[in-house]
Amino acid sequence: PFDTLASDFYDFASTLTDDEREALGRLREHLEREVKPVVNEAWEKAEFPHDILPGLFATDAARYSWPETAPFANSAVFRGMLALELSRVDASVATFLGVQDGLTMGSIGVCGSDEQRAEWLPKLASGEIIGAFGLTEPLSGSDSAQGLRTTATRDADTGDWLLNGQKRWIGNATFSDITIIWAKDAETGKVLGFIVPTDTPGYTATKIAGKISLRAVQNADITLENVRVPERLRLQNANSFRDTAAVLRLTRAGVAWSSVGVAIGAYEAAVRYSKERIQFGKPIAAHQLIQDLLSKCLGNITASLAMCVRVSEMHDAGTQRDEHSALAKAYCTARMRETVAWAREIFGGNGIVLDYDVARFFADAEALYSYEGTREMNALIVGRAITGEAAFV
Numbered sequence: 001p002f003d004t005l006a007s008d009f010y011d012f013a014s015t016l017t018d019d020e021r022e023a024l025g026r027l028r029e030h031l032e033r034e035v036k037p038v039v040n041e042a043w044e045k046a047e048f049p050h051d052i053l054p055g056l057f058a059t060d061a062a063r064y065s066w067p068e069t070a071p072f073a074n075s076a077v078f079r080g081m082l083a084l085e086l087s088r089v090d091a092s093v094a095t096f097l098g099v100q101d102g103l104t105m106g107s108i109g110v111c112g113s114d115e116q117r118a119e120w121l122p123k124l125a126s127g128e129i130i131g132a133f134g135l136t137e138p139l140s141g142s143d144s145a146q147g148l149r150t151t152a153t154r155d156a157d158t159g160d161w162l163l164n165g166q167k168r169w170i171g172n173a174t175f176s177d178i179t180i181i182w183a184k185d186a187e188t189g190k191v192l193g194f195i196v197p198t199d200t201p202g203y204t205a206t207k208i209a210g211k212i213s214l215r216a217v218q219n220a221d222i223t224l225e226n227v228r229v230p231e232r233l234r235l236q237n238a239n240s241f242r243d244t245a246a247v248l249r250l251t252r253a254g255v256a257w258s259s260v261g262v263a264i265g266a267y268e269a270a271v272r273y274s275k276e277r278i279q280f281g282k283p284i285a286a287h288q289l290i291q292d293l294l295s296k297c298l299g300n301i302t303a304s305l306a307m308c309v310r311v312s313e314m315h316d317a318g319t320q321r322d323e324h325s326a327l328a329k330a331y332c333t334a335r336m337r338e339t340v341a342w343a344r345e346i347f348g349g350n351g352i353v354l355d356y357d358v359a360r361f362f363a364d365a366e367a368l369y370s371y372e373g374t375r376e377m378n379a380l381i382v383g384r385a386i387t388g389e390a391a392f393v
């Protein structure tokens with residue numbers, strides 16, 4: 001039951017295979033039936049809707065990224081469309097899966113040994129365990145390539161690692177079973193990654209309250225006090241921040257796709273509303289300035305989709321570099337921010353209440369705009385590629 005959306009104006013979905021279309025159709029139908037009805041309440045209460053998880057994982061949504069778990073061979077464009085479909089319904093639920101599938105499984109998929117991939121990817125893909133990704137710290141956000149303060153110290157006697165430090169903003173971490181912790185080797189200063197079971201003594205996570213964006217996502221402050229991790233849980237192929245960046249290259253393209261989904265969710269709500277709301281004796285959709293706003297939204301969505309599709313094709317061709325996904329993340333999230341504001345405008349006063357959905361998309365866009373590297377930092381990654389000068393070291 002997968003029809004190309006009217007908002008996929010140039011039919012970018014036309015390259016999908018039958019298997020991919022069938023999977024997206026199942027996901028869309030599931031999201032409309034089981035997820036959409038609960039997201040506004042979850043947002044208002046700032047609680048994650050745990051009850052949806054068994055059904056969500058049963059759609060295979062977290063299975064497609066790695067050969068160990070994928071039910072069929074699939075393209076990066078398909079996986080991007082999956083993120084789009086999730087975000088079109090709710091950015092918090094999409095972010096939950098972005099953390100599980102993108103950041104956590106991505107870290108293990110990109111930086112784990114074959115044994116680590118075989119042990120952890122299937123459990124995460126099925127939802128048997130929940131993961132989180134801890135890179136950002138209270139004193140280190142944009143500069144995490146060089147500014148990490150969390151340390152990993154090798155215990156000479158046992159070969160274990162002792163982790164000490166703090167993390168901030170870590171999504172899913174109030175209830176995750178494992179958290180990937182990025183820390184500097186106390187001896188060499190190199191950035192290493194660890195799979196940390198959250199019941200390890202010395203590990204504590206507390207919820208960040210009072211958010212005005214992605215309220216259903218649970219973000220945590222984490223404290224690590226002599227958290228002992230055996231060498232077998234160190235990501236064996238994470239040897240410097242370059243390896244962390246390889247994970248972010250993947251996930252930033254995912255956020256670009258998600259931002260198109262958020263823009264589409266807001267835009268489609270605005271199209272529907274504009275046909276129902278009567279002012280000056282006719283639906284507001286019949287007023288020229290409303291049509292202008294709608295066509296500007298569709299222009300942003302279409303340009304962003306084109307960029308996402310190409311970046312995903314480059315991923316599959318093996319030619320995608322950091323600056324390619326950074327440009328997509330920076331550009332598409334900026335276009336999303338404009339689009340949700342125009343869509344919200346079309347609702348007048350109703351645009352600021354949750355009942356009409358657009359208010360949630362509007363508020364959630366702010367978090368997508370800033371996480372996985374702010375617009376400025378992604379612009380600087382592109383600037384480095386343009387000029388050959390790194391402006392942020």
Ligand code: FAD
Nearest residue numbers: 133134135136141142169170171367371372373374376392
């Ligand atoms: P800062 O780095 O303090 O930046 C503040 C401002 O200064 C920004 O505008 C920035 O662009 C600008 N700035 C900084 N340096 C420069 C420069 N050299 N030139 C120009 N401008 C500059 N992190 C995780 O590790 N795991 C997660 O799961 C996670 N989830 C998140 C979920 C949410 C909802 C949010 C809000 C954040 C999340 N983050 C997570 C953290 C996120 O990645 C950071 O917030 C982001 O990288 C920005 O860092 P910062 O907030 O410390 O801002």
